[in-house]
Amino acid sequence: MGKALIITEKPSVARDITKALGGFEEKKKGDYFESDEFVCTYAVGHILTLFAPEDIKPQYKRWRLADLPIIPEEFQTKPVPKQESRLKVISRLINRKDVDTLINACDAAREGELIFREIVKHVGSEKPIRRLWLQSMTKQAILTGFKNLEDGLKYNGLAAAAECRANADWLIGMNATRALTVRLKSRNQRGVSWSAGRVQTPTLALLVKRELEVLDHVPVAYWKVTAKFQAGNEYDSTWFDPDFDRKNATRDQKEDRIFEKEKAEKIVAAVTGQEGLAREIRKPSPKKAPPLFDLTSLQRAANTRFGWSATRTLRAAQRCYETHKVLTYPRTSSKHLPNDYREEVDKVLKIFSDDQNYGPHAQTLLDKGLLNDDKIFDDAKVTDHFAIIPTGELKNDLEGDDGKLYDLVSRQFMAAFYPPAIYEDVERITEVKGYSFRSKPPKVLKEPGWEAVFGKKAGGPEESFPPLVEGQDKSDNVKVNNLNSESEEFATKPPSRISEAGLLSLMENAGRQVEDAELAEALNSAEGLGTAATRADIIENLKNREYVDAKLRPTPKGIRLIDVLDRIHASRLTSAKLTAELELFLNDVEKGVRTGDGFMSEIANYAEDVVVATRDFDWDEIYKDEDPVGKCPKCQKDVFEKAWFYGCTESTKRVGKKNCDFLVWKDNNGRYINRQVVRDLLEKGETGELDGFKNASGKEYKGILTIENGTVTRKTTSDAIPGPDETFEVNPEPIAPCPNAMDEGCLVVETPHDFVCKHKAEAKEGEESTGCGFKFPRMLCKREIKREEVEAYLKDGETPVMAGFVSKRGRKFAAKLVMEKGGDSFRFEFPPRASKKKKEDEEATQSEESQSSEAKTADDKTSKPSKKKVKKSEASES
Template sequence: MAKTLIIAEKPSVAQDLARALGKIPKKGDHFENDEYVIASAVGHVVELEMPEDIDKKKYGFWRLETLPIIPEKFGLKPIADSKDRYNQLKKLLNRKDVDAVINACDAGREGELIFQNLYQLAKSKLPVKRAWMQTMTTEGIKEAFRNLRDGEQMAGLADAARSRSESDWLIGINGTRAITKRMFGSRGGNVASVGRVQTPTLAIVFNRELEIRNFKPRDYWRVTAKFEIEKGTYEGVYQRPNFKKDANEEHDRIDRVWEKEKAEAALAACQGQPRAAVSEEKKSSSQASPRLYDLTTLQREANGRFGLSAKRTLQIAQALYERHKVITYPRTDSRALPEDYVATCKETLGKLGGDLGKHGRTVLEKGWVRPNKRIFNNAQISDHFAIIPTGTEPTHLDEMESKVYDMIARRFVAAFFPAAEFDITTRISRVAKAHDFKTEGKVLTAPGWLAVYGKTTVDDSADAKALPALTSADNAQARTISAELHSETTKPPPRYTEASLLSAMERAGKLVDDEEMAEAMKERGLGTPATRADTIDGLINQKYLERQQRELVPTTKAESLLQFLSAVHADALTKPDMTGEWEFKLRQMEHGKFARRDFMSEIVEVTKRMVDRTKNFEEDESNSRVTDIISPTDGQPMVETLRGYKSQDGILMIYKVMSGRKIEEAEVRELIEKNEIGPLDGFVSAKTGNRFPSKVKIVEDEKNPGRKKAELDFGNKVDLHTLDPFWTDPKTGAELCEAPTSYVLRERDGDGWKETFKV
């Protein structure tokens, strides 16, 4: 009897499928009965071939002359660590009793790529169906298998997945090799990694750092006054008369006085406890509940509330979805639900327990679940809808899983509650007929959705300001009882946190507050909800960014890279909006609205242009500077270039970045004067990422006779002739020796030895 092979993305999902589809028994590494064979990948088991796989002799060493590398057709290979799993899946795909295959990998671009690469490399011809699972509950799995999609329906998603992978390869491989060779030459261990998404993301953070560095603080003054009426006292803030915001001063506010004399005049008017004429305006205001979570919003809020990294939040959400089955698919960019989900939401609300169960019952009793475009909107859903609870009771959650689940479930319940309502009072107290002081009061009158978060009609929020009421006895006047002058200074923009960087990535570097505008810009964001956490994590692991408390700070390595990219006009790597346009085209491709051929042609042209500019770049006066540091080789001032400080005779070069540490100009000056400096702290091991101290010395450049260079000196220079080998390579004669603090591989060099590797 013919069977259908089901391929899941990971073993835990295969186990869930086997349980949901009829308690299918395990047979070796897979599950099998008379109808199904269920097996799993372990994430990606197949990857694109690297340049050295294509032609080891030509591409094994990084050379500018071999760039750009543009494969006519991208080859695939099993990932080394997953080769056994690949062979197992290939064997199952080729079984004679298997006549169809169901792709049950994650319902998204990466899940599609995992399956498509495996299917292609295994050269399978089996007809394909797609299981598109929104939840991992038993009913959710059965629903997906009752509504299998044809393989042809997934062609657009498969094209987008391959195009994303191949475009990252083209820009990443070519950009990294070209820029590394131009920035570092043959200095081993130094890699300038670049990427289609990671580099514009880095540029966003670095540009903010430049804004902070270049920020010029400006003094201003604020005047506050305390007033007394029959029912009590209140404080007001001075407002500049006839205020019109200065377009050239982004920090201009109505309560900021730039001239001290004017602030002092307002202060003087308040002396002697004068009477102030009081007028006020009252209005009602409402605040709608926040929209349901997509992944990026969840990551941002979890970072702000609990300090969780974007990657950690995704891991927790994935566990809540896969292992605990208490939320829907988390890797989504939608904040809406399908329009036919009204009944499902009612059912889910009825299943919630505890404190949320009480609020859920209120929603059902009041009939608040009804068609509403803010919640139920097919136009705002692509492949997945917003993250909501499934109704499955959460048990055995750890502390952070409980907190993230509560965020999701509480937001879901609150979405159906009415708006919170406030009374807002704006009071103006005018002193000496010319100086206005503004006071605002805000009182919660109906909690609405805030009740789900513990708020009552007695406003206990931090921003609650209940003003003492004016009465007829006051005769619309108050007594000025004190005033104070505050001297303040404008502040630079804050550094990015993971929360604010996720927002910037979602909108391609454009930070906006308006919800509707933000929704419209999502399609042109950097990366996808599923990949942004890994992008930030990758920048940290590659030492481009550092976490300082919750702030993300670019390193000297990042600064050197972006300065070089700017000099060679590599716009494709530094402009977030260009990468955002590519992401938009990939999304269009998913829906058959943009051709894969056109997208890849554009990427190839951008790659060629980037490599050409990098290879042909020549440093000139526009990106160099003559210093007052006198070179010992020719007695002339040294020239600062993008990469370092060089003598005009070309004999001496001191690179700006050595082992991940920037060498400051003052340190270069001392190094030239003394021929050595240090030990200096802050060097970073390329292998371990650990920081270490080292001296820096000027030495002869052994690879370029007649030239000099600066290099790290650990004070333990090894005499290769004195070492005893404990292993010899039978093919090359190279010998592995143990030195006092390292292992050294040495090779014959004429009558002596040369070091080829040390660890």
């Protein structure tokens, strides 16, 4: 009798399955496990990737509009770099003569199906497939799953939908990126791509839309009227309009804002010194216990509490899962646990009850029982993975990011089973001469409930706002006296920029941005834009591609991309609606209502539409309907918006002699110059103070734009605004021995700022370390040095060639770092210059660019070397 080969998505799942089934021996250092009945091995996520265009045809190595759209007759795969050996192991096991059945034990969802099927397809196997569908990893769940293995044919629709989704993303992203890069990059931007994609671009559009709202905001004056009343005790109150129409109000309109100064003064005059009647309600306000964490909610919480990026949170969670074994699998979109996990929860709580940090809270739950379990244990709401919870492994010695994250998840885990926290909510309304005033003090915590797990205690500022009538929670028609009133002027503020926590929420709930109910439902069922496992990478890609800065503020490049896509009527690419439509179609493929070939035919047509829209637009045409923003200070002609700048009708002439050279560049030292700023500049000769300029070190500063002798100049009004110190998450595991190791304990470890010798890291301030003193920066020439790059440096004496360094003059370069003097220093080693043929190829690619004279003018202006000597003060702004 033959054996069945079990293929899992992750090594940890392979270990859990072999342990549950029993009888396995580890073979070849963990390459696979084998028993009398089964062979078990694992992938490491996706170990195959689709062919790049140049893999299909060598001519596609050159990015030319004439070759687009690229639509392969067949989508082929190749191993992901560094995964060739894993693929060979799996391939060899699949082809074993004694293996007659394949068991798909990858995650129970579309992506897990794809990982397994693409391996089987790449290997070319036609052996029968059985499907293991698990939502819980308890021993009993695994044994039950193997008793109920299903025919793989049942999941062919899911597999087809998964393959179509991957192929569709390739078609859209690759064709859009190549077309946009050829059209948008300027001649001095060699090697720069304008990446676009189904998820990345709508995510960027969310940020750009908010940024333009911020930049276009014009402050409007408004007034607030405040009054001090006396009723035994004094209290403050603010006027409000009880008939305020919230439904039809603008963002700036609020119930307590008055936009006419005279009206505010009238209210002050009417109520000052007058008697009034007050009423009050004090009522309990429960705040229910939080749910367990999925990855996205954990990333939001860590961003809010610690200021961490989504990537930083994911890395810490991954270490807590893989290295320390203290948390369950983190890349999950579920906040629930399977019904059979109650015993696991009790087991963790019993372990926690003996811990000095968590003991009191865990013991309370064991003594009083778990609440909210009907909302937490729910098989129907468990996806391919369940919520992130502690495993029961106690490690109080965890430090840095790992320790903080473990503590956060552990406390959330216990808090989820606690009763609600009870606050006291107070609202007091005072009526004087027909005008209404409201007092709403901060809520007072009466019963900590779940908040106790996070250290909160009952109490609060209640003594500063005693009851209107002593001993009563509700009172009415209490006479009060107005002691004084005043009006104060304010100005409306722009909406706040989107934080990383806010962006994660917007991506997860992208269905709310789609008006069509059917499409919104499809998007909601698909977890919104991206998945819990991919959102961190999407955000990091936006940063790495310089569409946004570290604070998620869109750059001029990011704003230009979205602006152009909207103007050429390719806004479908900037909207979550595209993902919603794809999800609807993929659901049809999964159900067998639509064929995979039919779906891909539609996607190929859409990719062609994007290429045509990008290839055929005329730069002048897409801005032709814009109203002028003002008059040119030099020639008094109208100034219009163009792609790279604002210029007058004389300075933007396509042919003939130009009688004026006035231009306002949209990118001014990293700060996008929007239409409202240009209007102010042309009307008043200068702008107000603007933020967002960046110096050569990437630090922000504020400045004012002025017009002097017909030329726009920038005056700095603040020193570089210091951001938070550049610190990085710390993986406490040693990396490798020091290059000059003086003893066995001389290892290189991470600190928030450097890679250093462990002895040096542990030395107290003022003490001399006993180690070799090795130290290597984590940030070099504005580029973060990754752990794996330092591993290569320590192992081989050099890193691979790394792109993304920035010189003192702001120029990007690539280089490898080569160790010198036994590790005491290093040098940059630059790759060889491009060959003459390669240069000719690049020039041929550039000749395909179809840009208007405006773009060429922009290139000429920026690429000509300046003969001006730069002073130090000016260099700091460049």
